[in-house]
Amino acid sequence: MSLSRSAVALRRTAVHAVPTMLGIVVLCFLLLQLVPGDAVDVLAGQSGSATAETMSALREQYGLNQGLGSQLWSYLAHLAHFDLGRSVRFGTPVTQLVLDRLPATLLLMLSALGFALVLGIVAGWVMAAFANRWPDRILQVVVLLFYSTPGFWVGLMAIVLFSVKLGWLPSSGNATIGSALTGFDYLLDRARYLVLPSIALSTFFIAIYARLTRASMLEVTSQDFIRTAAAKGLHPFYIQLRHALRNALIPVTTMAGLHLGNLLGGAVVVETIFGWPGMGRLALDAVVGRDFNVLLGVLLLSSLVVIVSNAIVDQLHAWLDPRIEGH
Amino acid sequence: MTTSVLDAAPRGSRLLRAFARNPSFLFGCAILLAVVVVALLAPWLFPGDPQDMVAPPTLWPGEDMAYPLGTDSLGRDVAAGLAYGARVSLAVGVIAAALGLLIGAVVGAIGGYFGGKVDLVLARLTELFQTIPTFILVIVIVAIGQPTATVIVTAIGIASWPTVARLVRAQFRSLREADFVMAARSLGYSHWRIIVHEILPNALPPVVVTTSVMVANAILTEAGLSFLSMGDPNLVSWGSMIGDGGPLLRTAWFLTALPGAAIALTVLSLNLVGDGLNDVLNPRSMQQ
Amino acid sequence: MSPNPVLLQVRDLVVGFGKTEVVHGIGFDVAAGETMALVGESGCGKSLTAFALMRLLPHGARIFGGQVLFQGRDLVAAREKILRDIRGNEISLILQEPMTSLNPVLPIGLQIAEVLLRHKSMSRRQADRRVLELLSLVGIPEPQRRAREFPHNFSGGMRQRVMIAMAVACGPRLVIADEPTTALDVTIQAQVLDLLDRLRKDLSMAVLLITHDLGVVAQWADRVTVMYAGRVAEEGPVGPFFRQPRHPYARGLLGASVGDSGSAHYTTQRLVEIPGSVASAAAERGCPFAPRCPETIAACRVQPPRLEPVGEMHRVACPVEVAK
Numbered sequence: 009m010s011l012s013r014s015a016v017a018l019r020r021t022a023v024h025a026v027p028t029m030l031g032i033v034v035l036c037f038l039l040l041q042l043v044p045g046d047a048v049d050v051l052a053g054q055s056g057s058a059t060a061e062t063m064s065a066l067r068e069q070y071g072l073n074q075g076l077g078s079q080l081w082s083y084l085a086h087l088a089h090f091d092l093g094r095s096v097r098f099g100t101p102v103t104q105l106v107l108d109r110l111p112a113t114l115l116l117m118l119s120a121l122g123f124a125l126v127l128g129i130v131a132g133w134v135m136a137a138f139a140n141r142w143p144d145r146i147l148q149v150v151v152l153l154f155y156s157t158p159g160f161w162v163g164l165m166a167i168v169l170f171s172v173k174l175g176w177l178p179s180s181g182n183a184t185i186g187s188a189l190t191g192f193d194y195l196l197d198r199a200r201y202l203v204l205p206s207i208a209l210s211t212f213f214i215a216i217y218a219r220l221t222r223a224s225m226l227e228v229t230s231q232d233f234i235r236t237a238a239a240k241g242l243h244p245f246y247i248q249l250r251h252a253l254r255n256a257l258i259p260v261t262t263m264a265g266l267h268l269g270n271l272l273g274g275a276v277v278v279e280t281i282f283g284w285p286g287m288g289r290l291a292l293d294a295v296v297g298r299d300f301n302v303l304l305g306v307l308l309l310s311s312l313v314v315i316v317s318n319a320i321v322d323q324l325h326a327w328l329d330p331r332i333e334g335h
Numbered sequence: 336m337t338t339s340v341l342d343a344a345p346r347g348s349r350l351l352r353a354f355a356r357n358p359s360f361l362f363g364c365a366i367l368l369a370v371v372v373v374a375l376l377a378p379w380l381f382p383g384d385p386q387d388m389v390a391p392p393t394l395w396p397g398e399d400m401a402y403p404l405g406t407d408s409l410g411r412d413v414a415a416g417l418a419y420g421a422r423v424s425l426a427v428g429v430i431a432a433a434l435g436l437l438i439g440a441v442v443g444a445i446g447g448y449f450g451g452k453v454d455l456v457l458a459r460l461t462e463l464f465q466t467i468p469t470f471i472l473v474i475v476i477v478a479i480g481q482p483t484a485t486v487i488v489t490a491i492g493i494a495s496w497p498t499v500a501r502l503v504r505a506q507f508r509s510l511r512e513a514d515f516v517m518a519a520r521s522l523g524y525s526h527w528r529i530i531v532h533e534i535l536p537n538a539l540p541p542v543v544v545t546t547s548v549m550v551a552n553a554i555l556t557e558a559g560l561s562f563l564s565m566g567d568p569n570l571v572s573w574g575s576m577i578g579d580g581g582p583l584l585r586t587a588w589f590l591t592a593l594p595g596a597a598i599a600l601t602v603l604s605l606n607l608v609g610d611g612l613n614d615v616l617n618p619r620s621m622q623q
Numbered sequence: 624m625s626p627n628p629v630l631l632q633v634r635d636l637v638v639g640f641g642k643t644e645v646v647h648g649i650g651f652d653v654a655a656g657e658t659m660a661l662v663g664e665s666g667c668g669k670s671l672t673a674f675a676l677m678r679l680l681p682h683g684a685r686i687f688g689g690q691v692l693f694q695g696r697d698l699v700a701a702r703e704k705i706l707r708d709i710r711g712n713e714i715s716l717i718l719q720e721p722m723t724s725l726n727p728v729l730p731i732g733l734q735i736a737e738v739l740l741r742h743k744s745m746s747r748r749q750a751d752r753r754v755l756e757l758l759s760l761v762g763i764p765e766p767q768r769r770a771r772e773f774p775h776n777f778s779g780g781m782r783q784r785v786m787i788a789m790a791v792a793c794g795p796r797l798v799i800a801d802e803p804t805t806a807l808d809v810t811i812q813a814q815v816l817d818l819l820d821r822l823r824k825d826l827s828m829a830v831l832l833i834t835h836d837l838g839v840v841a842q843w844a845d846r847v848t849v850m851y852a853g854r855v856a857e858e859g860p861v862g863p864f865f866r867q868p869r870h871p872y873a874r875g876l877l878g879a880s881v882g883d884s885g886s887a888h889y890t891t892q893r894l895v896e897i898p899g900s901v902a903s904a905a906a907e908r909g910c911p912f913a914p915r916c917p918e919t920i921a922a923c924r925v926q927p928p929r930l931e932p933v934g935e936m937h938r939v940a941c942p943v944e945v946a947k
C-alpha cells in the first residue's frame with residue numbers, strides 16, 4: 009500500500025485519537041474526585057495512625073489542598089511526563105506498575121484474538137459453504153452457545169476438564185516458577201500456560217467472527233465477479249480463497265477492531281481465574297486495596313491500548329481494501 | 336439503512352405471523368418465559384432467604400432429594416440460589432439495559448437530529464465512552480461507589496449507552512431528511528414533537544433488536560462483577576454462586592457448572608429472541 | 624448448416640429453477656467464426672441459456688435435460704473437471720455489468736493473468752508480458768501502469784475492455800457475450816462492440832451475442848435466434864430476417880421499432896405494439912405466442928410448434944408461416 013494512503017489514514021486517526029484521549033483523561037480526573045475521602049485518608053488508614061499534621065503534610069505533597077482547576081492542571085502536567093502518581097499501597101509509581109503488567113495482558117489478548125480469528129473465520133467459512141444444510145445448522149447452534157456462555161465460566165469448566173480431570177494443562181500462572189528452561193522448552197512451557205486462558209477469553213469472539221464471516225461470505229459469493237472467476241475455469245477452492253475470502257474478510261477486520269475493548273474487559277476476569285499476572289489482576293487488587301491511582305492508571309492505559317489498536321485496524325482495513333482512498 | 340424503513344418492517348398481524356414462523360425465536364421466548372416465571376415465583380418455590388444455611392454442606396445433586404441440586408460449601412440450597420439469582424440477573428439486566436437505552440436514545444436522537452456542533456460534541460462523547468473498555472469502566476464506577484445493586488445497575492447503564500447512541504444517531508440522521516419530517520416541519524411542529532412523535536417510532540426497529548442484546552450483555556457483565564466479589568453482598572446472584580464455587584472446583588464442580596449453565600441458557604434465549612427480532616424487523620439484512 | 628464447421632450445437636435444452644422450467648427445450652447452432660445473436664425480451668430465458676451452456680447457473684437453477692455439443696463433447700453430461708478446463712480456455716464469458724464483474728480488491732492485470740496461468744503453461748513473467756499485449760489489443764492506453772490498477776480506477780467502457788481481454792486471453796473458439804453493452808453509455812457501446820467484432824475476425828472466434836437490442840443484431844450479427852417465453856421462435860441469417868421476418872412475434876418486434884420502412888419517424892408513424900403481455904404464455908399449452916398472435920389457427924394451441932425450415936438455413940416455429 010502506498011505510503012501516502014498510510015499517512016493519510018494515520019493522520020485521520022491522530023485527529024480523532026488525541027481529543028478522545030484527552031477526554032478520557034479528564035474523565036479519570038473527575039472519577040478521582042468522586043472517590044470517597046481522598047488518597048490521604050486511605051494512606052493514613054493503611055499506615056495505622058496519622059496525626060493532623062502528617063495528614064496535611066501528605067495533602068501538601070499530593071497537591072490535594074489546592075482548587076479543582078489547578079489540580080486538574082497538575083494532573084495533566086504529571087501525565088505529560090507519564091507520571092500517573094503513586095500506588096498508595098506500594099508507593100511505587102503507577103506507571104511502572106502498570107507497564108510491568110502490560111506485556112502479560114497483551115500476550116493473552118493477542119493469543120485469544122488470534123485463536124478467535126482463525127477458528128471463527130474457518131467456522132464462518134464452513135457455515136457459508138454449507139448454508140442452510142445440516143453442517144451450517146449445527147455450527148450455528150454451537151456458535152450461538154459460544155456467544156451466550158460467559159467466558160469465565162468456560163475457563164472454569166476448562167480447568168475442571170483439562171487440569172483437574174485430565175491433568176494436561178496448568179490452571180494457574182503464566183510460567184513454571186523456578187525452572188531454568190531455555191529456548192524451545194521455555195516457549196513450550198509458556199505456551200502450555202497460555203492455552204486455557206486464551207480459550208476462555210476467545211469463545212465469545214469466535215462466535216462473533218464466525219457469524220460475521222458467514223454473513224460476509226454469503227454476500228460475497230452471490231456477487232458477479234465470482235461468476236467471472238468461475239467462467240475463467242478456476243478451481244472452486246481457489247475461487248473461495250483468492251476471490252471470496254479476500255473480499256469477505258474486509259468487514260470482518262473492521263469489526264474485529266470494535267471488540268478490542270471487550271477483549272480487555274474479558275481479560276480482567278480471565279486473569280483472575282487463571283492467576284495470570286496481567287493488568288486485569290492488578291486492577292482487581294487495586295479495587296480491593298482501594299488503590300485508586302492504580303485503578304485509574306489501568307483505565308487510562310487500557311483506553312490507550314484500544315485507541316492504538318483501532319489505529320492499527322484502520323491501517324489494516326485501508327491495506328486490504330484498495331477502494332478506500334485517503335482524502 | 337434506508338429511509339423507507341416504513342416499508343421494510345411488517346406491521347400488526349403480519350408481524351405476529353412472521354414471528355410464529357420462526358422456530359428458534361419461539362424457542363428463545365419459551366426459555367425466557369420459563370426463567371421469568373421461576374424468578375417471579377422464587378419466594379413461593381423457595382420460601383426464606385436463599386443465603387440461609389439449611390443443610391449439610393457440599394451435597395451433590397441427587398444425594399438428598401430435598402435439595403435436588405445440592406448445597407454449597409456453607410450448606411445453602413443451590414436450587415434456591417438459582418431461583419433467586421434469576422431475579423437478580425433479570426432485574427439488573429433489564430433495568431441496566433433500559434438505562435443504557437434511555438441515555439443512548441437521548442444522546443443519539445439529539446445529535447442525529449440537530450447535527451452541527453451539537454452532533455460533533457455528542458459524537459465525540461460517544462466515541463470516548465466507547466473507547467473505554469466497558470467492563471473496566473464498570474469496575475471503576477462500582478469501586479468508587481458502594482457495591483449495591485443500584486450502583487451496579489447505574490454503572491452498567493453508563494457503560495453501555497454508546498452502542499445505542501450510534502444506532503439511534505444513524506437512524507435519525509437518515510430519517511430527518513425524509514419527506515414526512517419535512518411535512519411536519521412545514522406544519523410548524525416543534526422539534527420535540529417531531530423527534531418523539533414522528534421520527535422515533537420509525538427509528539425503533541433496529542433499537543428493539545438491540546434491546547435483547549443489551550439485556551444479555553448486562554446480565555453477563557453483572558455475572559462477571561459478582562463473580563469477582565464486586566456484586567451486592569446481600570444478594571445471591573448467579574455470578575456470586577460461581578465465585579463461591581471456585582475454591583471447590585476440584586471436588587464440587589457442579590457448584591460452578593449449574594449457575595453458569597443458567598446464565599448461558601438465559602443469555603441464549605435472549606440472543607435467540609434478538610435474532611428472531613432482527614430477522615423479522617430488518618428483512619433487508621444479509622440473511623439467507 | 625452453414626459453410627463453416629459447426630462449433631456449438633444446442634439440442635432440446637431445458638433449464639429451470641427448482642421444479643419450474645424456464646427454458647423449454649431450445650436448440651440452435653453456432654458455426655465457427657460467426658456472430659450468432661440470441662435475441663429476446665427480458666425474462667425470455669436467454670441469459671439463463673447462456674449460463675447453462677457453460678454450466679455456470681445461479682443458485683437453485685439446474686439443467687433438466689438436453690444436450691450442448693461443443694466440438695463433439697456434450698457439456699451437459701461432462702464431468703466438472705472437464706468443464707473447468709474448457710471455461711476461459713475454449714469457451715469464455717463476458718458479463719453484462721462491468722461494475723460488479725471484476726473483483727474490486729485485486730489489480731486487473733492479475734485478474735487477466737489468472738486465466739493465462741490457469742490454462743497455459745507459462746511463467747509469471749511471460750503471463751505478465753502477455754497481459755500487457757492483451758491490454759494494448761483491447762485499446763487500453765498505458766498498459767504498464769494500468770495493469771497494476773484496480774477496477775474502480777477504470778470507467779465502465781474500460782472495464783468491459785478488460786473483461787474482453789480476459790475472455791480472449793487464451794484464444795477461445797467461442798465467446799459468449801451476455802448483453803455486453805447494455806450497461807454502457809450509447810457512445811461507448813459501439814466502440815466495445817466494434818472491438819469485439821474485430822477480435823472475432825482477427826482471432827477466428829465465434830461470438831454468441833445475447834442481447835435485446837435489435838439494432839445491435841442488425842449491425843453486428845451474422846445469424847439470429849429469436850427467443851420467446853423460453854422457446855425458439857425463429858432462427859436464420861440476419862439479412863433475410865430483417866428483410867422479411869417470418870415469425871409473427873419477430874414481425875411484431877421489428878414493427879415496434881422505428882426504422883421499419885426507410886422514411887419512418889416517430890412523428891409520422893405510430894410504433895406498432897404487440898398486444899397483450901408475455902405473462903400470457905405461462906398458461907398456454909400450445910404455442911406460447913398464441914394468446915397475442917394475429918394469425919393463430921386451431922393447431923397452434925394444441926402443442927408448441929416445432930422449428931421447420933422456411934428458407935436457406937432459416938427456420939421458424941410457426942405452422943401458419945411454414946404452410947405459406
